[in-house]
Ligand SMILES: [Zn+2]
């Protein structure tokens with residue numbers, strides 16, 4: 745059961761569409777525009793809840809950058825440009841046999857695959 749605030753946050757993330765990644769403060773600004781009474785904490789709680797329900801995907805970036813959020817869709821990896829900060833979807837998944845090998849070697853259960861590659865985006869490279 746989603747509260748009205750959860751629904752609003754989910755709506756905002758879904759509206760941004762696939763391939764777009766918005767940080768919590770950006771989502772907060774948009775939510776506030778639509779529902780002025782909404783608080784910062786509510787946004788963070790809603791995002792955590794929606795992530796746990798697997799309705800939105802949280803994309804964590806290294807180096808203490810704030811997390812970004814995108815609509816739940818097919819699994820993919822991310823490319824993070826360390827020059828301009830852009831986050832881009834890349835169609836890549838770890839090969840299934842590679843994942844199986846990790847499970848067999850370390851005896852772990854893998855429930856989530858979060859893969860982020862870093863470097864310079866094509867725009868920054870040609871600048
Ligand atoms: Zn860049």
Ligand SMILES: [Zn+2]
Nearest residue numbers: 763814822833
């Ligand atoms: Zn993505």
